[in-house]
Amino acid sequence: MKRIIVIPSRLGxxxxxxxxxxxxxxxxxxxxxxxxxxxxxxxxxxxxxxxxIAEVVQDLPIRIIFTPSDLPSGSDRTAYALKYVEADYVINYQGDEPFVYKEDVERLFCALDEYPVATLAIHDPTAYDNPSCVKVVLDENQNALYFSRSPIPYMKKHLSFYPLKHVGIYAFRRDVLMDFVRWEPSTLERLESLEQLRLLEKGVKIKVLLSSNYYHGVDTEEDLKLVAQKLTFYS
Structure with a gap:
């Protein structure tokens, strides 16, 4: 199976x-x-x-594909790139996630042998009450039951397994991604502003792989400061 990583990145x-x-x-x-x-x-x-954006990576051995500015999401940019690149399996590695681990990338690709979509989650109690952090709950086979910005599951008692913070890195089989971007945004997706809920509402299984690695996306000035400290040791 041909595998690629696509990094969607927009200036706005x-x-x-x-x-x-x-x-x-x-x-x-x-x-x-x-x-x-x-x-x-x-x-x-x-x-x-x-x-x-292209200029700051043009010396690297990567292919650059220019996408329309009005595409609504990173998944749409990833799907657009697949019009010009052959791949059976693709990882949408979001351009604001600076931490990359070879072993997790390999696990994501391998999961596509059995599942149509795979993603990552980490145990992070600090994320529970933060609406900027997406939480996920799983079934007994570690498939996603639901994603939310709200604190889920309701923690009536302490359980070390939860809460799980979703890491917004997705692995897709090509055909599933192309179907996904053709579907209209779903009801829960619009309510939560989380595109992965479109897949769940269509009945598509999302395998969630748990990682012990450190992940932290960048959305705010505070994130920049925290990530700068962590990347000093990561690099």
Whole structure:
């Protein structure tokens, strides 16, 4: 099976201006992501609407595909890139997630041998009451039952397994991704502003792989400061 990683990255950002170009320890955020993905040994594609974003990674051995600026999500950018790149399995590695681990990428790709979609989660009690952090609950086979910005599950008593913070990195079989972006946004997706709920409402199983690695996406100035500290040791 042909495998690729697509990094969707757009210049516009509502919470952090020109987020992909924000410097972290002297290096643009999107370059941290691109270099991390290249270290996995997989083929890497950048799907972007910006020449400026492309410029900061153009010396790297990745393919750059320019996408329309009006595409609504990273999944749509990833699907757009697949019009020009052959792949059976694809990982949408979001351009604001600077931490990349070869072993987790491999696990995601391997999960697609059995499941149509796979993603990651980590145990993180600090995420429970934070609506910016998406939580996930699982069935007994570690398939996603639901994702929410609300604190789920309701913790009437302490359980070390929960809460689980969703890490927004997705692995898709190609045909499933192409179907996904053709479907209209679903009811729960619109309510929660979480596109993965569209898959669940259509009955598509999402395998959730638990990771003990550190992940933290960048959405705010506070995230930039925290990630800068962590990347000092990561790199």
């Amino acid at each position: 950002s509502t919470r952090l201006k020109e987020k992909p170009l924000q410097l972290i320890n002297g290096k643009p955020l999107v370059r941290w992501v691109a270099e991390g993905c290249l270290k996995t040994g997989e083929e890497v594609v950048l799907a972007t609407d910006s020449e400026r």
